Structures are given as structure tokens and as C-alpha cells.
Amino acid sequence: MIRVESVTKRYGAHTAVDDVTFTAEPGRVTGFLGPNGAGKSTTMRVIVGLTPPTTGAAHVLGCRFTDLPNPGLDVGVLLDASAQHGGRTGREILTLSQKTMGLRTDRVDEMLDLVSLTDAEAGRRVRDYSLGMRQRLGIAQALLGEPAVLILDEPANGLDPAGIRWMRDLLRGHADRGGTVLxxxxxxxxxxxxxxxxxxIGNGRTVAQGTKSELLASAGTQVRTRHPERLALALTSAGVVVHYGDATLRADADSERVGQVAHEAGIPLIELRTADGAGLEELFLELTADTQRDGFDHQPIHAHQQGAAA
Incomplete structure (x- = not known):
């Protein structure tokens, strides 16, 4: 488990993270999202003890990361694959970690095989690795100690579609076995x-949190008709906020309400469904639309509140 409690990090007059609180539970994958500069990386660095918080605290498996006697056995971390020593080979990097953690020597070969780095690639210096190879090496290093907790920042960077699918299955499998993934x-x-x-998070502050299904379900209703202008007018007249897409409308109301308005207006529908099919991207863009502006002052939104995506 990872528990972040009222963490704030200031750099002089700049507040990078502002009173962030959340928990990543065992057996679950927690997606940590926000625009560039929102405070994600700073928060993750606080969790793993690389950046001290100004106020608040972060605990992994019930204690601070820096208090873990052999952290690599409990927590696998990948924050920046490009930070690996370019003059060493991939095998050397894993071997140093294996010796530091006191692991059996064949664990290195197991990890190289897991992440599909060949013997020839493992013998090359990391400065000659592609970004995707560096990511695979970083994942191997994070998994080396068989940790219960994984903390990964942009682990799919540089991976091809097959690699991304492999990464997805790896993380899902880790959580399904009871591990915690951030x-x-x-x-x-x-x-x-x-x-x-x-x-x-946006501008260092939490703007939404909850289960994926709850947050996406709160995104409203997606509807298609051959008369979008008429339907938009009818919905707006009924007090429903409407968002325009390329070929659809999305309404901030449940499907029953949207269907009722369309029926009363005599407008036939082609499609009517919850907007979770519109996907996380739409929800993310709405939640973070204002967070790049100075003076952002929204209150945190939780999954149990109505209009979490509004």
C-alpha cells in the first residue's frame, strides 16, 4: 500500500504540490494523471524519499521509504530510465543491484529474459540503448527484488505497440497477484x-480521485442523432449542459434523462449510452482544462460527488 497524506512541496514561492492526499491499494493499479508540470513527478519523488516534502508525509507499506531496510525488496521504482549509467552494460547495472540487495545471481538472467533483452543487448553499454531498451532495463531493475509495490513514471515511453501490450499485462498481473501499482x-x-x-492532479492539487468506473460513469451520456442541433437546443432548454464532439453530443445527465428529453422533443436517436465510452481522454481534458491558469481555485472532486467530470 502507498499512502500520501497532505503532502505539500514548495520551492521558494512556487508550490509544486499542494496538499495532495491519496492511497494506492494492494491488488489494484492506480493511475496517477495530470498535465505536464502538475506535480506528478514531484509527488512520486516524495514517495520514494528523493524529495523531502515541505509538509505532510508519504508511507509505503506502513513506513517512510527511507526507513525500509532494503528498499528494493519491497518497492520497485522507475522514475527516469535515462538516468542509468551510460558507461555500464545492462547486465552490469542489474548485477550491481542484485549484489546490493543480496539476491541470488541467477535473478539477473531471469529479469533479462522477462523484459526480452538478449545476451548481446545486455552486454552493450547503456549509452547505446534505444529509449525502449532503457525502459525495459529500468523495469527489470524495478522488478529485480520481487517487490510488493511498483512505482512507475511513464514506463511505456519508447516502447512499440507490442511492448506497451506486454507492459500492460505485466502490471495487471502484478496487481492481480496482490501487488500495489502506482x-x-x-x-x-x-x-x-x-x-x-x-x-x-492539476497545478499540484487533487482535482479528482476514485475508481475508474465511478469517474468515467460520472462523465454523463453520449448521444448521436441526425438532428444534433435540435437535440442540443432541447437539452439546453431542459437545463442540461451539452458538449459537442466530432459526431456526437455529450450531455451532463444520465441516459434516462437524455432519452426522455429527446422523446418529448420528437427527436429519434441513433445512439444513447453512458459517456464512459468517450474514454479517459475526454474526462482528463475536462478535469484539467483550467489547471494551467494562474489562480486555479477549484475544490477537489471525488467519485461520489455528482458532476465529477463537469
Whole structure:
């Protein structure tokens, strides 16, 4: 389990993280989302003890990361694959970690095989690795100690579609075996596919959190008709907020309400369904639309509140 409690991090007059609180539970993948500069990486660095919080605290498995006697056996971390020593080979990097953690020597070969790095690739210096190879090496290092908790920042960067699918299955399998996964990624579709819970931050503050299904279900209703202008007018007249898409309307109301308005207006519908099919991207863009502006002052939104995606 990962527990972040009222964490704030200030750099002089700049507040990078502002009173962020959330929990990543065992057996679940928690997607950690936010625009660039929102405070995701700073929060993750606080969790793993690389950045001290100004106030608040973060605990992994019930204690601070820095108090874990052999952290790699409990927590696997990948924050920046490019930070690996370019002058060492992939095998050397894993071997150093294996010796530091006191693991059996064949664990290195097991991890190289798991992440599909060949003997020839493992013998090359990391400076000659592609980004995707660095990511695979970083994942191997994170998994080396068979940790219960994984904390990964953009782990799919540089991976091809097959690699992304492999990564998804790896994380899902880890959670299904009872592990805790905290995953940050800009690949929103991958988060949508693999995550159980979502935490969204903007300007360093939490703007939404809850289960993926609850947050996406709160996104409203997606509807298609051959008369979108008439339907939009009818919905607006009924007090329903309407958002325009490429070929659909999305209404901030449940499907029953939208269907009732369309029926009363005599407008036939082609499609009527909850807007979770519109996906995480739409929800993310709405939740973070204002967070790049100075003076952002929204209150945190939780899954149990109505209009979480509004």
C-alpha cells in the first residue's frame, strides 16, 4: 500500500504540490494523471524519499521509504530510465543491484529474459540503448527484488505497440497477484485499459480521485442523432449542459434523462449510452482544462460527488 497524506512541496514561492492526499491499494493499479508540470513527478519523488516534502508525509507499506531496510525488496521504482549509467552494460547495472540487495545471481538472467533483452543487448553499454531498451532495463531493475509495490513514471515511453501490450499485462498481473501499482503515464488509453483507480492532479492539487468506473460513469451520456442541433437546443432548454464532439453530443445527465428529453422533443436517436465510452481522454481534458491558469481555485472532486467530470 502507498499512502500520501497532505503532502505539500514548495520551492521558494512556487508550490509544486499542494496538499495532495491519496492511497494506492494492494491488488489494484492506480493511475496517477495530470498535465505536464502538475506535480506528478514531484509527488512520486516524495514517495520514494528523493524529495523531502515541505509538509505532510508519504508511507509505503506502513513506513517512510527511507526507513525500509532494503528498499528494493519491497518497492520497485522507475522514475527516469535515462538516468542509468551510460558507461555500464545492462547486465552490469542489474548485477550491481542484485549484489546490493543480496539476491541470488541467477535473478539477473531471469529479469533479462522477462523484459526480452538478449545476451548481446545486455552486454552493450547503456549509452547505446534505444529509449525502449532503457525502459525495459529500468523495469527489470524495478522488478529485480520481487517487490510488493511498483512505482512507475511513464514506463511505456519508447516502447512499440507490442511492448506497451506486454507492459500492460505485466502490471495487471502484478496487481492481480496482490501487488500495489502506482502508474503515471501520458498514454491515457493505456491507463484506461489497465487502471482500477484514478488520481488526477492539476497545478499540484487533487482535482479528482476514485475508481475508474465511478469517474468515467460520472462523465454523463453520449448521444448521436441526425438532428444534433435540435437535440442540443432541447437539452439546453431542459437545463442540461451539452458538449459537442466530432459526431456526437455529450450531455451532463444520465441516459434516462437524455432519452426522455429527446422523446418529448420528437427527436429519434441513433445512439444513447453512458459517456464512459468517450474514454479517459475526454474526462482528463475536462478535469484539467483550467489547471494551467494562474489562480486555479477549484475544490477537489471525488467519485461520489455528482458532476465529477463537469
Amino acid at each position: 502508474l503515471s503515464s501520458h498514454l491515457l488509453h493505456e491507463i484506461e485499459v489497465v487502471a482500477d483507480d484514478l488520481v488526477v
